Amino acid sequence: MVAIRVRVNGVQYEHDVEPRLLLAHYLRDYIGLRSVRIGCDTTNCGACTVLLDGKAVKSCTVFAFMANNAEVVTLEGISEGGLHPLQMAFAEEHGLQCGYCTSGMVMTLYYYLNKARRVPSEDEVRRAIEGNLCRCTGYVGIVRAALKAARQMYG
Numbered sequence: 001m002v003a004i005r006v007r008v009n010g011v012q013y014e015h016d017v018e019p020r021l022l023l024a025h026y027l028r029d030y031i032g033l034r035s036v037r038i039g040c041d042t043t044n045c046g047a048c049t050v051l052l053d054g055k056a057v058k059s060c061t062v063f064a065f066m067a068n069n070a071e072v073v074t075l076e077g078i079s080e081g082g083l084h085p086l087q088m089a090f091a092e093e094h095g096l097q098c099g100y101c102t103s104g105m106v107m108t109l110y111y112y113l114n115k116a117r118r119v120p121s122e123d124e125v126r127r128a129i130e131g132n133l134c135r136c137t138g139y140v141g142i143v144r145a146a147l148k149a150a151r152q153m154y155g
Contacts, residue, residue: 004068009077017064024048026064035075035103046132049104050074056111075103078110085149086110095145097136105132109146119150
């Protein structure tokens with residue numbers, strides 16, 4: 001067992017974990033955060049994307065002990081006092097259907113838009129989410145949602 005201390009969405013957690021435990025499983029099984037989805041365990045789908053010390057990572061390829069003394073932000077942690085503009089835009093622009101990929105898409109776009117700090121082009125949004133798979137929407141609503149949120153945030 002390995003002792004870890006992680007701040008997740010502003011709350012400090014301490015646990016003893018197996019060295020092979022993935023961060024995605026730690027967030028779901030130890031902390032109970034269900035927005036972190038496990039779709040592939042191979043970095044192909046992006047459903048498990050979270051921010052680790054401010055950078056978007058696929059948590060199915062990071063061991064929990066690697067987040068020791070780090071800050072993790074999940075979908076549950078991006079809004080204060082209400083839904084984030086990205087979350088609202090996903091609903092308004094039909095950027096989700098089954099919802100399985102949504103949290104990973106939102107976290108990837110949250111990272112990208114906060115890094116870009118401007119309204120990107122449609123092609124730039126498509127490149128930003130190229131590591132995330134969606135089997136339902138065809139990406140059109142997702143791209144529209146990202147652009148709408150960017151206009152609200154930086155327009």
